[in-house]
Amino acid sequence: ARVGSAHCLPPQQHQENEIKLLTAEIERLKNFGCLGVSPSLEGLRDENAKLKYRLNFLKKSLQEERSKSVKSMININSCLQEIFGAAIQAAYPDLENPPLVVTPSQQPKFGDYQCNSAMGISQILLKTREQKVIPREIAEKIAKNIPANECIEKVEIAGPGFINVHLRKDFVSKQLSSLLINGVQLPAVGKRKKVVVDFSSPNIAKEMHVGHLRSTIIGESMCRLFEFAGHDVLRLNHLGDWGTQFGMLIAHLQDKFPDYLTVSPPIGDLQAFYKESKRRFDTEEEFKKRAYQCVVLLQSKNPDFIKAWNLICDVSRKEFQKIYNCLDITIIERGESFYHEMMKDIVKEFEDKGFVQVDDGRKIVFVPGFPVPLTIMKSDGGYTYDTSDLAALKHRLCEEKGDILIYVVDSGQSVHLQTVFAAGQMIGWYDPKVTRVAHAAFGVVLGEDKKKFKTRSGDTVRLIDLLEEGLKRAMDKLKDKERDKVLTPEELKAAQTSVAFGCIKYADLSHNRLNDYVFSFDKMLDDRGNTAAYLLYAFTRIRAIARLANIDEQMLRKAAREEVLVLDHEKEWKLGKCILRFPEILQKILEDLLLHTLCDYLYELATTFTEFYDSCYCVEKDRQTGQIVKVNMWRLLLCEATATVMAKGFDILGIKPVQKM
Numbered sequence: 001a002r003v004g005s006a007h008c009l010p011p012q013q014h015q016e017n018e019i020k021l022l023t024a025e026i027e028r029l030k031n032f033g034c035l036g037v038s039p040s041l042e043g044l045r046d047e048n049a050k051l052k053y054r055l056n057f058l059k060k061s062l063q064e065e066r067s068k069s070v071k072s073m074i075n076i077n078s079c080l081q082e083i084f085g086a087a088i089q090a091a092y093p094d095l096e097n098p099p100l101v102v103t104p105s106q107q108p109k110f111g112d113y114q115c116n117s118a119m120g121i122s123q124i125l126l127k128t129r130e131q132k133v134i135p136r137e138i139a140e141k142i143a144k145n146i147p148a149n150e151c152i153e154k155v156e157i158a159g160p161g162f163i164n165v166h167l168r169k170d171f172v173s174k175q176l177s178s179l180l181i182n183g184v185q186l187p188a189v190g191k192r193k194k195v196v197v198d199f200s201s202p203n204i205a206k207e208m209h210v211g212h213l214r215s216t217i218i219g220e221s222m223c224r225l226f227e228f229a230g231h232d233v234l235r236l237n238h239l240g241d242w243g244t245q246f247g248m249l250i251a252h253l254q255d256k257f258p259d260y261l262t263v264s265p266p267i268g269d270l271q272a273f274y275k276e277s278k279r280r281f282d283t284e285e286e287f288k289k290r291a292y293q294c295v296v297l298l299q300s301k302n303p304d305f306i307k308a309w310n311l312i313c314d315v316s317r318k319e320f321q322k323i324y325n326c327l328d329i330t331i332i333e334r335g336e337s338f339y340h341e342m343m344k345d346i347v348k349e350f351e352d353k354g355f356v357q358v359d360d361g362r363k364i365v366f367v368p369g370f371p372v373p374l375t376i377m378k379s380d381g382g383y384t385y386d387t388s389d390l391a392a393l394k395h396r397l398c399e400e401k402g403d404i405l406i407y408v409v410d411s412g413q414s415v416h417l418q419t420v421f422a423a424g425q426m427i428g429w430y431d432p433k434v435t436r437v438a439h440a441a442f443g444v445v446l447g448e449d450k451k452k453f454k455t456r457s458g459d460t461v462r463l464i465d466l467l468e469e470g471l472k473r474a475m476d477k478l479k480d481k482e483r484d485k486v487l488t489p490e491e492l493k494a495a496q497t498s499v500a501f502g503c504i505k506y507a508d509l510s511h512n513r514l515n516d517y518v519f520s521f522d523k524m525l526d527d528r529g530n531t532a533a534y535l536l537y538a539f540t541r542i543r544a545i546a547r548l549a550n551i552d553e554q555m556l557r558k559a560a561r562e563e564v565l566v567l568d569h570e571k572e573w574k575l576g577k578c579i580l581r582f583p584e585i586l587q588k589i590l591e592d593l594l595l596h597t598l599c600d601y602l603y604e605l606a607t608t609f610t611e612f613y614d615s616c617y618c619v620e621k622d623r624q625t626g627q628i629v630k631v632n633m634w635r636l637l638l639c640e641a642t643a644t645v646m647a648k649g650f651d652i653l654g655i656k657p658v659q660k661m
């Protein structure tokens with residue numbers, strides 16, 4: 001037996017060794033995004049019992065994970081990270097947290113993936129041990145220590161110390177077959193997490209503007225992604241539905257529609273109604289006084305005032321719902337008013353813990369690291385936006401038991417939210433190491449003149465008008481292309497909505513949300529470049545290929561099980577690898593919440609597909625007769641795999657593809 005091999009060890013150590021191996025295996029699986037937390041061992045006193053218990057648990061979960069992960073896609077990048085992690089560990093056992101960098105290669109001559117850790121390790125060796133080792137030498141040592149695996153064909157050292165990785169053809173081919181047989185499935189997530197997403201969140205009586213549109217689109221897509229990854233998502237509309245503005249709105253309602261309690265008031269244009277009441281509030285002393293009284297009565301939950309408040313909210317709700325219907329948004333309403341009852345306790349909690357200072361009658365809370373304090377109670381005893389956000393934070397953490405909270409809110413509110421989050425940590429509601437609370441901020445929407453997005457006359461653009469204009473322009477475009485001559489009226493209508501709303505969403509999602517973005521119908525409806533119009537066209541074309549070859553779904557499904565996906569042509573190989581990058585793209589977005597990466601990827605997939613299709617015949621036809629002489633089934637399968645991944649990508653982005661366009 002080799003020295004240290006398992007069977008010459010005493011039983012206790014044998015068990016420990018086995019645990020070590022299992023733990024390593026489990027760690028590997030975890031990096032594919034699998035597996036939950038191991039059980040607590042607290043009740044178990046006896047060391048031996050503990051070991052046995054853990055061993056059994058690990059064995060069982062390993063089995064479960066193995067059976068699960070056969071069906072799901074593999075994140076090749078983290079798979080390689082695992083392998084190189086192990087290689088680095090073996091080559092430099094006493095380096096702590098060595099840098100682990102694996103990326104897809106930009107050019108075929110650099111292989112399929114690259115590991116670029118050698119440079120970093122060289123610097124660490126120099127800094128911490130004053131050892132001068134050239135990165136190339138380190139790269140060689142790492143390469144020599146690569147453990148046995150199923151995905152690497154060979155590695156080459158290039159340049160100063162890059163390790164170029166060539167994947168095995170049969171590995172890629174098998175992954176693609178599995179994708180066709182099992183559908184797109186992300187690696188299992190381990191413990192299913194509770195994710196709370198705060199998005200859209202417009203304000204009652206004020207117009208929902210393009211900023212809210214961004215939040216709505218990005219938030220919806222974020223929810224879809226987390227749901228697809230297997231998490232439990234709570235979609236919350238933090239409506240601005242409470243506050244002093246309701247005093248003047250109710251007072252005005254009483255004047256304009258005195259019988260509002262029995263006859264539903266035809267408010268119609270709530271914006272105009274808001275403006276009128278604001279003007280009266282600013283000019284009529286008597287009215288102003290009454291508005292204040294109305295606030296007090298509303299806050300004390302007087303039924304007539306609650307009714308008036310509800311009537312006003314309903315008008316807005318209906319408007320918002322129209323937009324949500326157009327854009328296929330799912331969200332539940334939980335506005336600021338929902339937290340009203342909790343705010344008293346929030347103030348008390350901060351007071352009890354000694355965090356409150358009184359300033360000019362206001363109750364304020366300073367949070368370390370933030371120059372501006374939170375105002376948790378105004379001098380008139382009312383609560384603020386700060387108070388309702390503190391209450392919402394606590395509720396989401398302690399009642400909803402959220403593991404991940406995401407706020408899709410414009411960058412302008414960054415300081416407000418960061419202060420609220422820091423206050424939550426300060427008072428002990430959560431530990432950022434355990435719970436993730438993130439502000440998914442986004443920039444402002446600009447007009448084509450690069451100024452704030454406005455109508456020609458300088459008013460804010462009403463969202464519903466914007467959506468309608470999108471519809472009109474999409475139809476013009478389809479007619480330009482004479483699609484109305486080939487599609488049935490129903491097909492044309494489906495194409496119109498798919499293009500219009502798809503383009504509006506995609507234009508938003510395809511820009512890095514942190515930047516401002518320029519809203520341009522012309523750009524978003526262009527069917528060249530990285531737009532939904534281009535992708536939707538590409539998708540229908542791919543879907544049509546099998547149809548033209550008279551291959552139906554059943555035949556494809558059968559072929560997926562029987563055919564080997566040959567990847568001999570350079571363009572087949574490129575496409576195959578591109579398709580399989582889907583899980584690593586999504587898993588990255590689950591970390592950084594930057595959805596444009598998915599758009600960039602889908603665009604790359606579509607262009608890679610076009611390259612493939614231009615140089616590889618899927619269906620060969622007789623030049624004279626046009627009759628099909630040969631169907632290259634494995635290529636049709638590549639088309640199918642591309643379409644499957646694209647469809648899933650569209651779904652996450654909230655874009656509805658159509659069969660014909």
Ligand code: ARG
Pocket residue numbers: 198201202203238239240389392407409
């Ligand atoms: N209603 C707010 C606005 O229109 C957005 C609310 C965002 N969410 C939050 N929890 N503060 O600006």
